[in-house]
Amino acid sequence: MFSFTYFYFPANNSPQKTEFSIIQTIHCVFDLRLMRCRNSQGLPLLLFTCLLFSYYYTCWHRTQYINEGLPDALVVGVKKSGTGALRSFLKFHPDMNFNTGEIKFFNHPWNYLRGYRWYVNQFEPRTKRGQIRVEKTPEYFHFESLTRLIWLMNPKLKVIVVVRDPVKRTISDHTQETVSRKYGGTIEQKLLDRFGNIDPTSELLAPSLYAKHVKRFLHFFPRDQLHIVDGDSLIKNNPSIELRKIEQFLNVSNYFTTDKFVFSQEKGFYCFNATNNSQTCLGQTKGRKQTPVDDRVVSKLKHFFKRHNQEFFDLIGSESFDWR
Structure with a gap:
């Protein structure tokens, strides 16, 4: 061998x-x-x-071409928290160069072995000088070995994390797996141990343990390079509220005004209103009905996340979330 x-x-x-x-x-x-x-x-x-x-x-050799082509900011997660909606809005900003899909560079071994040159070539060419290059792959958040690789690429990188109510996120993740038939089984089988208690080692819970993963990112990046987005607010309220905070964080021009978003009664959420009055809405998979979950399981999830949520709030210095 x-x-x-x-x-x-x-x-x-x-x-x-x-x-x-x-x-x-x-x-x-x-x-x-x-x-x-x-x-x-x-x-x-x-x-x-x-x-x-x-x-x-x-x-891997860091030529000028590679150094200029690597991303300036990463949306690292959390999956099923509104990262797709965030990308669909941010790509319209004239000062941002956003990848069209999830590159999965750091979490896919074969992609990572291809090196920085391959990574840079996955982005669309910048349309104007000085554009901020942004990539979104939600799996970067909860895979522990990736944070150091991200830091090694660029210690000055700006990191964006989208979070939502961890109970709803967990159920939404289960719904996605059920619809895509990626993993079988009920949510009880995925979350509960043989005694009927929440199993803390469940893979379904891992992305929702915000404090654990944010603490790891803060070990490598200073707090002013980490921005937390309220995913629930991004979807329920006018997205311009959260998007303006991101504009300030990335130090780009103020583009997302309130009038650029129109609430769609048909879709049930806000759509982007382009300059030619054409609306761009999220795909059909967004806003789908969640899989019904027993109230006892929901109650157990709320109790399980209570301590983790408080630790998360203490880390970021804020409790301005509806699910606190």
């Missing part, structure tokens, strides 16, 4: 067949034992070293 066979030509010019261990060669490279490796490994070791440096300079 992890080996291949190759032919090499020693001094007598007679071809020799050799089994080459990739792991052993990597061990030689990183232990700096290049001169002590067997002669039969000289060629693959040289090739491996060349490939390693070639990969680095092609994918």
Whole structure:
């Protein structure tokens, strides 16, 4: 396993067949034992070293093109909290260059292995000088190993987190999984242990533990580089209220005024009113009815989140949420 066979030509010019261990060669490279490796490994070791440096300079070397192309801000989460709505509005701002979809660079191993050059090439070209480049992938929030990778990319990065009532977010997440048939089972099976209590290790709960994940981000980024968006307010009220706060946070011009949004009676939420009076509304999957959940499960969720919510409020220095 992890080996291949190759032919090499020693001094007598007679071809020799050799089994080459990739792991052993990597061990030689990183232990700096290049001169002590067997002669039969000289060629693959040289090739491996060349490939390693070639990969680095092609994918990761921070050229001016890459440094200018990396995002200035990330919407890192939380999924099912209004991140899709936020992106659909922010993409209209003339001072923002927003990716069209979720790139999933940091949380997808294959994408990350492609390096910064690939990441930069996923964005649409800036339409004007000085645009703020923004990317949105909600999974960045609750995968613990990703925060350091994000910080290493840009310690001055501005981070945006959209939160909503964690009980509603959890139920909405379950509804999404049910509709997409991604995971089977009832919400009770996903949330409760064999004694009928909330299982704190449930994957469905993980994104809703705001304090845990915000604390990790604050370990790498100062508080003034982290902005919290009230996802419930973004959807229920005129979105310009939350969007103006983001404009101030990103230090861009004031574009989102109250008159740019019109409430749609048909949809049940606000739509963006473009300059040509054409309305842009969220997709059909937004605002769907939630899966009915037993009141006892809802009560258990509220009790479980109470301590986590208070810790979150203390971290961000605010309790201006309806679900506190």
